[in-house]
Amino acid sequence: MKVDGGVGWELDKVGAQARELEDMGYSGILTAETAHDPFFPLLVAAQNTSKVDLMTSIAVAFARTPMVLANIGHDLNAASKGRFILGLGSQIKPHITKRFSMPWSDPAARMREFILAMRAIWASWHEGKPLEFAGKYYTHTLMTPFFTPTDNEYGAPRVFLAAVGPLMTEVAGEVADGVIIHAFTTEKYLRETTLPALERGFAKAGKKREDFEISYPVFVVTGSNEQELAAARTATRKQIAFYGSTPAYKPVLDSIGAGELQAELNKMSKQGRWDAMGELITDDILREFAVDGEPASIPGQIKARYGDMIDRTSAAYANIAKADRVKIINELTAA
Amino acid sequence: MKVDVSIGHQLERVADSVRAAEAAGYDGVRTAEMNHDPFLPLLLAAEHSERLEISTSIAVAFARSPMILANLGHDLNAYSKGRFTLGLGSQIKPHITKRFSMPWGAPAAQMRELVLAMRAIWANWYEGEPLQFVGKHYTHTLMTPAFTPENKDYGPPRVVLAAVGPHMTEVAGEVADGMIIHPFSTVPYIEQVTLPAIERGLARAGRRREDFEISYSNFVVTGRDEAEFEASKRAARERIAFYGSTPAYKGVLESIGVGELQGELNTMSKQGRWKEMGTLIGDDVLAEFAVVGEPGQIAAEMLRRYGAFTDRTSASFPVSDDGQRREIIAALRAG
Numbered sequence: 001m002k003v004d005g006g007v008g009w010e011l012d013k014v015g016a017q018a019r020e021l022e023d024m025g026y027s028g029i030l031t032a033e034t035a036h037d038p039f040f041p042l043l044v045a046a047q048n049t050s051k052v053d054l055m056t057s058i059a060v061a062f063a064r065t066p067m068v069l070a071n072i073g074h075d076l077n078a079a080s081k082g083r084f085i086l087g088l089g090s091q092i093k094p095h096i097t098k099r100f101s102m103p104w105s106d107p108a109a110r111m112r113e114f115i116l117a118m119r120a121i122w123a124s125w126h127e128g129k130p131l132e133f134a135g136k137y138y139t140h141t142l143m144t145p146f147f148t149p150t151d152n153e154y155g156a157p158r159v160f161l162a163a164v165g166p167l168m169t170e171v172a173g174e175v176a177d178g179v180i181i182h183a184f185t186t187e188k189y190l191r192e193t194t195l196p197a198l199e200r201g202f203a204k205a206g207k208k209r210e211d212f213e214i215s216y217p218v219f220v221v222t223g224s225n226e227q228e229l230a231a232a233r234t235a236t237r238k239q240i241a242f243y244g245s246t247p248a249y250k251p252v253l254d255s256i257g258a259g260e261l262q263a264e265l266n267k268m269s270k271q272g273r274w275d276a277m278g279e280l281i282t283d284d285i286l287r288e289f290a291v292d293g294e295p296a297s298i299p300g301q302i303k304a305r306y307g308d309m310i311d312r313t314s315a316a317y318a319n320i321a322k323a324d325r326v327k328i329i330n331e332l333t334a335a
Numbered sequence: 336m337k338v339d340v341s342i343g344h345q346l347e348r349v350a351d352s353v354r355a356a357e358a359a360g361y362d363g364v365r366t367a368e369m370n371h372d373p374f375l376p377l378l379l380a381a382e383h384s385e386r387l388e389i390s391t392s393i394a395v396a397f398a399r400s401p402m403i404l405a406n407l408g409h410d411l412n413a414y415s416k417g418r419f420t421l422g423l424g425s426q427i428k429p430h431i432t433k434r435f436s437m438p439w440g441a442p443a444a445q446m447r448e449l450v451l452a453m454r455a456i457w458a459n460w461y462e463g464e465p466l467q468f469v470g471k472h473y474t475h476t477l478m479t480p481a482f483t484p485e486n487k488d489y490g491p492p493r494v495v496l497a498a499v500g501p502h503m504t505e506v507a508g509e510v511a512d513g514m515i516i517h518p519f520s521t522v523p524y525i526e527q528v529t530l531p532a533i534e535r536g537l538a539r540a541g542r543r544r545e546d547f548e549i550s551y552s553n554f555v556v557t558g559r560d561e562a563e564f565e566a567s568k569r570a571a572r573e574r575i576a577f578y579g580s581t582p583a584y585k586g587v588l589e590s591i592g593v594g595e596l597q598g599e600l601n602t603m604s605k606q607g608r609w610k611e612m613g614t615l616i617g618d619d620v621l622a623e624f625a626v627v628g629e630p631g632q633i634a635a636e637m638l639r640r641y642g643a644f645t646d647r648t649s650a651s652f653p654v655s656d657d658g659q660r661r662e663i664i665a666a667l668r669a670g
Binding site for chain 2: 072
């Protein structure tokens with residue numbers, strides 16, 4: 001199992017962070033898109049590392065056009081000698097239309113077309129195919145040698161897609177090289193909803209499971225002593241409660257028979273009762289979402305529960321000693 | 336006059352190019368957007384220089400949402416400690432709609448709104464103004480603390496616009512911090528069309544000429560020997576013929592009484608007779624677009640012809656002798 005770690009947005013610190021993560025044995029370096037461009041830190045990371053994958057997790061696809069992302073993807077993959085993974089997510093409608101001033105509709109269908117459009121652009125650049133992409137949402141029919149990259153040694157980056165619901169998950173299986181599963185997922189939801197949706201996508205595209213990566217950032221509750229463990233549990237409860245208040249994620253709670261919690265959490269979130277929300281996440285529910293225990297027990301727990309399903313996970317383990325973190329990473333990556 | 340130089344897009348070479356540019360005495364480095372992302376090289380340019388200004392010249396504005404540009408502009412300006420200038424151009428309709436799959440409206444009005452939208456976003460980030468931008472082309476009404484950059488020491492980058500026609504030029508005068516005059520321009524055109532349009536724009540915004548930076552990069556024909564000189568002359572004539580074949584640029588040829596050339600060049604371009612087109616650019620026409628002479632004469636002639644209105648240039652000096660190039664740069668900067 002590969003293990004990824006995140007770097008921040010401070011461009012003058014990313015180089016050192018990236019070198020440290022590579023030295024610690026991480027397989028990949030992740031950026032998220034919040035208040036900063038998600039690609040700049042990965043260029044810095046590329047300059048400072050030689051082995052790790054470099055991945056956006058995620059960049060907001062619909063905030064951009066397929067052509068701009070095709071170009072960035074090409075450039076970062078070339079600069080990193082094939083180590084770039086373009087991880088994309090849809091965001092939600094208000095952010096796309098009111099923050100980014102870009103169009104939103106049928107997110108799964110649009111995302112499918114978005115990725116196919118990028119692949120058509122890359123086929124034009126890297127294989128000389130004519131660019132004749134005329135879709136429902138995106139049109140790319142103009143390309144000249146002047147606008148075609150010439151450094152084609154490393155070709156297109158891999159494309160991963162973040163998905164929660166079955167439609168987006170199926171699209172990931174069909175057109176992406178990997179799926180980024182939301183941390184707010186249970187083992188049951190993974191087995192009963194996510195994997196079957198991926199299989200439908202694979203079947204559509206005639207793809208094999210082994211040509212595809214499943215990335216799942218497991219919630220990990222750990223600590224060097226009881227006090228730290230208790231603090232980690234409280235923090236994780238709050239995070240689970242926060243996600244659980246989102247209407248779109250109700251099916252995840254349904255998977256463990258706790259669907260009725262969603263409305264209650266949603267109501268409390270509107271009242272700003274974040275601490276009280278965490279208390280609704282019982283030990284039983286916590287166990288469905290998180291592995292929990294001493295650092296030494298973590299790799300075994302992750303492998304036992306998810307080892308047959310997932311190819312990579314992301315882990316920070318910021319509250320335990322670096323040596324313990326390295327042990328967890330090495331044990332996970334060994335198998 | 337400040338002097339900039341273009342750097343290429345091969346990311347592994349950017350560091351060397353930038354260090355060489357700083358050592359050669361240039362004021363800034365620029366990237367153009369052709370077959371690569373124009374922002375990634377500038378991140379490396381900022382990292383590997385101390386005083387160089389960095390700018391896009393140009394990035395395709397309408398290929399992106401104002402929010403994406405605001406974010407890129409913020410990050411590059413912060414990382415370079417205030418050395419970034421966001422140079423934007425409209426491109427032409429087929430490239431926006433068929434290459435980038437983005438909407439094209441009335442370009443000058445759309446560009447004006449795009450710049451104002453970015454300024455509204457920046458005012459929200461740096462001054463805490465509510466984000467309530469509702470325009471004809473762009474809507475930005477959603478912003479939360481999670482998406483607001485934290486590092487505000489350097490504020491927004493400068494914004495300059497590339498313009499040819501009087502409408503876009505007037506928009507530059509009104510809402511931008513400077514403009515990039517197209518290399519395919521003559522002194523009569525600049526004096527009769529460009530400068531009055533800038534003045535109208537400045538007047539509309541109640542601004543002064545000294546708050547506005549004009550960049551003009553004329554053609555230069557020179558060389559250390561006869562062979563270099565002839566090669567540079569041929570290249571300039573072919574480039575001028577290429578631009579002259581564009582219907583939108585006919586006004587520029589008319590400014591020197593050769594408007595009829597446009598139709599002829601356009602016909603030949605459709606027949607692919609690029610080399611032959613250059614021969615239609617006689618010495619008289621060439622002299623209207625280019626400073627022609629010995630390396631030692633170039634700086635004085637540029638200052639004499641363009642010094643009254645040009646604040647910076649990225650003219651390229653086709654001499655293979657580094658010493659001669661440094662002398663030209665130093666003389667321009669002193670003038």
